[in-house]
Amino acid sequence: MCICSMAYEKELAAAKKAVSLAARLCQKLQRSLSQSDILTKPDNSPVTVADFGSQVVVTLVLQKELQPEPLSLVAEEDSGELRKNGAEAVLESIANLVKDTLDSDGYYPSSPLSTDHVLRAIECGRSEGGSTGRHWVLDPIDGTRGFVRGEQYAVGLALLVEGQVVLGVMACPNLPLACDTQKPSSDEVGCLFSATKGDGSYVQPLKGDGTPQKVQVSSIDNPEEAKFFESYHKPMPIHSSIAKKLGIKSLPVRMDSQAKYGALAQGGGEIYLRFTRNGYQESIWDHAAGSIVTTEAGGVVMDAAGNALDFSRGKHLCHKTGIIVTTEKLKPWLLKAVKESMEEDKLHLLQLQHV
Template sequence: MKKNRGCFEEEKNVGLEALIKAAFLCHRVQKEMIGSRKGGIVEKTDRSPATVADYGAQAIICRILKDAFPNDPIVAEENSSLLIRPENQPLLELTVNSVEQTLGRKVGRQAVCDWIDLGSGQPDGRFWTLDPIDGTKGFLRLDQYAIALALIVEHKVQLGLLACPNLSFHSPVASCPMDNPEAASLSVAVAGEGAYLISLDRRQSIPLRVSSISDPRQVRLVESFEPSHTDHQTQQRILQGFENSLSPIRMDGQTKYSLLARGEADLYLRLPSPESSGYREKIWDHAAGSLIVEEAGGVVSDIHGQRLDFGRGKELSANQGIAASNGKIHQAVIEAIQRQLQL
């Protein structure tokens, strides 16, 4: 019997409203600015890129959340510190224009920066975590990315939402045409209530369910494009150990979780790279997607088979790596990881 029926209904509806607005902003920026190479990009201190869409989406989502839930901290990836630098004023202006165009009214530079910085909260008993563009390099390639939002209450993810503007509602392996964002997909899950796929115009909705594949030889792996995000070589050795010759699906951001929840992939791994074994995952990179997969019937753990602990700050400091599957192959995968990494 499902638990918590009707819980977090207001939070879900507000989250959907925020993500849909942000998705249309991101779609427009990708089409008009990134696609035509008109700029709108800055390099952060960790050398990762941030775009007008990162900042604009965060501003809109944080403003909508704070209006509805003023006491909830928001823990988001971005802040306005780079935007307010003199050399980045053109980027700020583009961000403000994108936010104003999305909202249909003037708001000004200071308001947009203030809204972005609403995401500088600290994890508490109840808080939201946000990645406004998860998969920025995919976004820049005009490929897949996700807008990821989750509500965490007492260490557990209770609500997860993933907007995937380039992932078609009807055909998960196909990108949406740039002139038809309404056909894009949005995955949502409430703890104990299952997971659903919703079209971006909210006219269509279907339950999400992971695959029934139980033979490791038939497993379809979805993995990150970026070699710095996972150990591709070890993942390939794991597949070879299963006598699995299927080519991995490579995709950016938490769209990988969405693909797994849809049953279009069976396994997602994020293994520590040999040169960064001490790295710990950020909560905003996994909170929404992990709940969606679990509510679709899958299993998400770290590479030791331990549940993810979202109650230790901004990082999954108690966990190492990620293993997400349809559940039926999970134990075999964990054992294979242990053998390959000699853990």
Template sequence: MSAAFALEKQVAVSAVLRACQLTSAVFKNLVTKETVTKKDKSPVTVADYAAQAVINTIITAAFPKDPIVGEEDASDLRSPTSDDAALLRERVTTLANDVLTPPPSEEERAEWGLGFGRTTTELLAAIDRGNYAGGRTGRMWALDPIDGTKGFLRGGQYAVCLALLVDSVVQVGVMGCPNLPVDPSNPSGETGCLFVAVRGQGAQQRPFSSFQSTTLRIPPSPSLSDVQFLESVEAAHSSHGFNARVASTLGVTAQPNRMDSQAKYCSLSRGAGNVYLRMPTGQGYREKIWDHASGSLLVEEAGGIVSDSLGRPLDFGLGRTLGENFGVVAAGKDIHSKIIEAIQAVKAEESEKLTSGL
């Protein structure tokens, strides 16, 4: 009897690996004019669009009835009067077809939409397949074609992230990290890692260069003073100051490891860091489901716990965001509750200062 979600896992692995091939090729040839700016001022590259086009094309071919919640849409590419949009459309089409047209490998199937190219119109439609609003019931995929765009642009960490949710529960998570060292103890060695998790079936890592997988288990946490926090590089994405106060409350003296993207979940799952703490810098911010779906399952299947800052499970059934979940805390089971207690202590101190006018 085949394992649950075996086909979905195969398709997701194929889609993510082909998208990672694309993003790596773009980085090697990136030029400034291929970068546009979204309304929230975060950079979006031609690789975001092309990677989403590739993954959505493969998912749609394999599972035509499944909706997709994707980060990007093709509105900026559709401008009929913009020379920049015309250039982007041309580049997206070329890049996407470069990785869609090679014939299926032994691990892939032709019915996944592989082995032939698509028109620009078809690829723009594929990008816009990611406009699903999300919801509580049914199947849906959550996609971030490049999580950590600024990391991608600077040659740092980024991840191609894809997850399958059924009735708002993450069942399959696949992440490709082209710049993450295969061996965390050898940062100058081979890079390019694929992380795969299926609910109830554990978490694995394999290098891009082979099919040999390693089972991931979060090791016991060190003494509190040696606990290492995993944080975002960008202070605008997560409050470094709040994290520092939590670390101080716990007696942590180790310096945090800062990297972009869900690569932090990947690092945590293999013991390269002990706590991923992400506290928004503003009360109005809502986390997007594609930023946490695949990573949260990976950590859970590696033996950890992922919650919001109050210890509540992340709720993926409220649409495209995590709704009222505030903050994200991921850690091993032996330390997670201590992190939550420290967060609440720091919040109480902040509240007292505000009340007293200090």
């Protein structure tokens, strides 16, 4: 074990405990999800009682495991919708879900959990992060749309120290342990990824006490043989342009959440493309855990200009359009295809403006 890993041994154990329990909560609810469990945020994106419950579980576990250290947490969900009149039943449902999850592990066997405790735990995630100090970064359910459909989602937790991601843990309950993301077998589904800076990336079964196994990105060096991942929801046309320039023959693998990072880290594909609409700001919780899992497995995470992502600027990433993830062997090919496709896009827009 390297010195860096030993320095964060306590934090890694706490993160794995927190994420595993949060994933257990999510799995339980996904099997019985009803319309009353789904709310709509002001931006029209879905949020479920599992999103809130997962955030509460992670917060409570980190607070207990890391005491007396104060917890600075940058998390996706806030309590605004839950403090409105009429949200009492939802709050009670979240409290019961969290208590059942912790009780099932003997974690808080006799502790009463009130709705006030739930609200305070959610509001603990209000930190802004930044370039100084230690901040945990949490996405309690990344890929809520996939969660609602019964498909891929992830619980992602990372630790920032002085603006650098030094540790990441990610649960992907519906991702197969084997590399083939298209043919999962029922007894090989459910991954818990973990990575510490300088110590590699590991995966173990989400259930049970399996030994963590080191993972490595694919060794494919011919871009025509590469498989690429993109989001299930509204993939951008530039993705197909890039794939065409690379000569990729296979269809894209579409899935929600940072599960794409995990699949790439264990060699299930070679390229992940994420271009978004103009003006969209990427949140750090959507990439922090997945990025270190992938880079410690030998992968590369960068913006469209080839720069590493900067997690030190607060809740949002400041980067040039697009995030691309790949292997060192395919990086030159991919950057060339991205540059050509972006130049063609700009030319096309200029031509439209003059029609």
